[in-house]
Amino acid sequence: MIRLEKRPQPSRAWSWATPLLAVALTLLAGGLMFAALGKDPVAALRTIFLDPLFDPQFAAYSRPQLLVKAGPLILIAVGLSLGFRAGVWNIGAEGQYIVGALCGAGAGLALYPLEAWWIFPMMVLAGAAGGFLWAMIPAILRIRFNTNEILVSLLLVYVAENLLASMAVGRLRNPEGGGFPGSRNLAQWSSSANPELIPGTGMHWGVAAAFIAVILAYVLLQRHLMGFHIRLAGQAPRAARFAGVRPAVLVAFCLGVSGALAGLAGIFEVTGPSGQISIDFNVGYGFTAIIVAFLGRLHPVGILFAGLLLALTYIGGELASFMLNIPAAAIQAFQGMLLFFLLAVDVLTNYRIRRGRTVTP
Amino acid sequence: MEDGTAPLLALSGLTKSYPGVRANDDVSFAIHAGEVHALLGENGAGKSTLVKTIFGLVAPDAGEMRLAGKPFAPASPQEARAAGIGMVFQHFSLFDALDVAENVALGMDTPPPRRVLQDRIASVSREYGLPLDPRRIVGDLSAGERQRVEIVRCLLGAPRLLIMDEPTSVLTPQEVALLFATLRQLTAEGTAILYISHKLDEIRALCDRATILRGGRVVASVDPRESSARDLAEMMVGEALSAPARSGAAGGGELLEVDALSLPPAHAFGTALREVSLTLRAGEVLGIGGVAGNGQDELLAALSGEMRADAGRIRLRGTGVGRMGPVARRARGLLAAPEERLGHAAAPDMSLTENAVLSAHTRKRLARRGFIDWRAARAFADAVIDRFDVRTPSSRTAARALSGGNLQKFVIGREIMQDPVVLVVNQPTWGVDAAAAAAIRQALIDLAGRGAGVIVISQDLDELMEVSDRFAALNGGRLSAPRPAAGLSVDEIGLMLGGTHDMEAAHAHPH
Incomplete structure (x- = not known):
């Protein structure tokens, strides 16, 4: 018989080793899946993990993409992780990302073609505010009426997507765009552009914001009472009430911060890599960030690495489906394996495996 | 046989x-x-x-x-x-x-x-x-x-x-x-x-x-x-x-007053509090006995601030604190230690230092403008460990790794070392070995000796008689009128607890 025995203390060694073990297991199972699809597993894994960074032909394009894709993932995931630690489940970051982009872009486009240094910062603030307010809907509904924030925040994603579609063909449509849906290109308007800060790296203001968010979240969780209360509420809700944590404040804070960060990711994206509000502006960063948050063990530094890793699998996955004809669904299954194995081996942090006879209780 | x-x-x-x-x-x-x-x-x-x-x-x-x-x-x-x-x-x-x-x-x-x-x-x-x-x-x-x-x-x-x-x-x-x-x-x-x-x-x-x-x-x-x-x-x-040798030092001013406090049960299996009234004076230990599930948890929650009441129902030094949450009550000196150590008084997976911050950050100033001073927190946790003889490898150890008795010493010590005006404890020596239990009781008596008011809720008669100046019984969410512990006979205590006391017979119906 194999049984699990609870460790007296969480194992520090395993809390570091489990992400690596999960990645190893994913490589193994993913390799088997690619082999079952009739592809060379070694070539597939090399194309996903190594070619985007080192292939002489593709690396020049795909290396900057790493930060471009990891930036919003990390920024959103850091916010989500606060709530996930406290037991506040914001599943609707995708919607907050969209609304943040809409609010920020709208605030900027209202001034077009004015040229002023303060337009971009103002748009960033408007974007954060948009995401914040969109997240306040599930927050207030939960605080006032005890609704389930998972459902409300998720359903608001679909509302936001329709809002996006209507804006892209309506109010925010480029008047000089020949009737095509989509806004003016914000990346080409110097007052609103969010350019690459260091050429060839993919580094833009959104990536910088993601790094800053990682640092601030780390300080919040390690040094500040609010962060302490977030951890406490997630681990021991009764002890949190005893400590005097007010659930309403916690819900509003966690949803508000994660909404604002998702909104920031949205405005940085629409002014930079994406350039314009379009019907298909959102590509799922808000949902993938949930995976990033858990892959990073809800720890800011872990999320930094997880965001980079997942961005790599995206870029590499695209490359693999393009180069080796691997179906996109298989790439998604591969990413799903990563989360599955991470959660599965996470049990080793708190439990050890014992082999032997069962003892009578 | x-x-x-x-x-x-x-x-x-x-x-x-x-x-x-x-x-x-x-x-x-x-x-x-x-x-x-x-x-x-x-x-x-x-x-x-x-x-x-x-x-x-x-x-x-x-x-x-x-x-x-x-x-x-x-x-x-x-x-x-x-x-x-x-x-x-x-x-x-x-x-x-x-x-x-x-x-x-x-x-x-x-x-x-x-x-x-x-x-x-x-x-x-x-x-x-x-x-x-x-x-x-x-x-x-x-x-x-x-x-x-x-x-x-x-x-x-x-x-x-x-x-x-x-x-x-x-x-x-x-x-x-x-x-x-x-x-x-x-x-x-x-x-x-x-x-x-x-x-x-x-x-x-x-x-x-x-x-x-x-x-x-x-x-x-x-x-x-x-x-x-x-x-x-x-x-x-x-x-x-038979030998409760407690000096009648309880002559100080009124610290805590609870006035006809009624509260609904906290959960489906809880007990409603029904018109609980008590007064607590400086230097006094009030023992509250009763069979488990007669409102002990609810009384503690009502006093700690986890459950709110009308402001005037609970008064600390004359100020209505009934509406305040735990932090505001702690700031004024009303402290509590719940019965359940793991998960209520302490967070199991957090270290002792973090658990010190849990309830002591207000009074011990372990946080400045919201930022936790971990060095001060560790010093406070170490001081509790040292003074209450908590057997633990260090203050970094997770609470759940400690034995029940040692964690209890830490939890009680954490509250006592914050110099409370009034301390309310529920089952302070539950599952604690005899020597540690004696130390905890002595610490509670000493705290009252320094002029604090102490309420000990317990199911252990021995303990209550050892520490209490006055004694009251909780039965079906009602609190009997407190009586001086020194004059109480064993018969009377048993009868008060069993609910067949004249006063209690009338409201021994829990529904």
Whole structure:
């Protein structure tokens, strides 16, 4: 018989080793899946993990993409992780990302073609505010009426997507765009552009914001009472009430911060890599960030690495489906394996495996 | 042990240890067919461990049991039931949404057809004078009727031994009379009953034999009808009860006043507080006794600020604090230590340093503008560990890695070292070894000696008599009028706790 025995203390060694073990297991199972699809597993894994960074032909394009894709993932995931630690489940970051982009872009486009240094910062603030307010809907509904924030925040994603579609063909449509849906290109308007800060790296203001968010979240969780209360509420809700944590404040804070960060990711994206509000502006960063948050063990530094890793699998996955004809669904299954194995081996942090006879209780 | 006829159930040398506490220590006694055998002892004396052993829920470390002469070691309640042992728990395990017959069927391995079962329930309930309609929905039944469901469920298995854990704690006097008639009928038919209770007058009225446990050991085995309630109580709590040498230092000003505080229960199985009033003076220890589940948790939550009340219902030094949360109350000096150490007083996976921040950041200034001063927090945690002799590798150790007693010392120490104006503790020495328990009690007395007010909620009479200046009993969410502890006789305490005190008789109905 194999049984699990609870460790007296969480194992520090395993809390570091489990992400690596999960990645190893994913490589193994993913390799088997690619082999079952009739592809060379070694070539597939090399194309996903190594070619985007080192292939002489593709690396020049795909290396900057790493930060471009990891930036919003990390920024959103850091916010989500606060709530996930406290037991506040914001599943609707995708919607907050969209609304943040809409609010920020709208605030900027209202001034077009004015040229002023303060337009971009103002748009960033408007974007954060948009995401914040969109997240306040599930927050207030939960605080006032005890609704389930998972459902409300998720359903608001679909509302936001329709809002996006209507804006892209309506109010925010480029008047000089020949009737095509989509806004003016914000990346080409110097007052609103969010350019690459260091050429060839993919580094833009959104990536910088993601790094800053990682640092601030780390300080919040390690040094500040609010962060302490977030951890406490997630681990021991009764002890949190005893400590005097007010659930309403916690819900509003966690949803508000994660909404604002998702909104920031949205405005940085629409002014930079994406350039314009379009019907298909959102590509799922808000949902993938949930995976990033858990892959990073809800720890800011872990999320930094997880965001980079997942961005790599995206870029590499695209490359693999393009180069080796691997179906996109298989790439998604591969990413799903990563989360599955991470959660599965996470049990080793708190439990050890014992082999032997069962003892009578 | 043996007296001619073989006993129905003979226990010999049963021993069971848990980390930090020996729950049963060489327990031997015998239960004969047709007798009502009382198992008497305070909470923590080892009664429930012993009963769980008999019912197959706990495997003893040493010792053996013989049922009708044959070795008996049930590995599960199913085995115990198959051997003819039935048990009625203090907390019922019934589904509210199902009817009586469905609930009974759920407890059976191979339930008969519904109609047959209904007839059997009806006939058993008639036969034993337990009025019960098998078609009624359990959610609509009173506590007494629910208990009848549990009893009938046991009786359907025709048990040779019926274990009843605190059966009268939820019953009205009329229901108690009915229950006793049923139990006498059962014993007349040869069934043995193991009867667990604190209520000495009941035991003297009902039981043929009483085995008294204290600290996990059998301290006496007597005929309760030939012993006075005083004798029984003294055997239960030990001799220390007769010598509460507390100086009447409690003459200071009023610190805490609770005025007719009524609160709904915190959860479905909680107890509503009903017009609880008390005053606490500087330098005083007020002991509050009572059987578990009579409102202790709710009273602590109401005083700690986890449950809010109207501002004026709770006044600290004249200021209404009823509406304030725990942080604001702590800032004013009203501190509390709940009963449940892991998960309530402390977060299991957090270190002792983090657990120090949990309740002490306000008064010990462990945070500045919201930023935690971890160095100060560690120093405070180390100071608590040092002064209260908490055995732990370091202040970085997770709370759950500590033994219950050591964590309790940390939790109580954390509150005491914040210099409270008023400290409320619930079960401060539950599961703590004797030496540590004595240290905790001394620390509470010393705290009162420095001019603080202390409320000790406990189920341990010994403890309450040792620390209290005044004593009150909590019964069905009502608090009796506090009386000076020094003048109280053991009889009076037992009666106050059992709820048969004149004052209490009128409101002994929990519904």
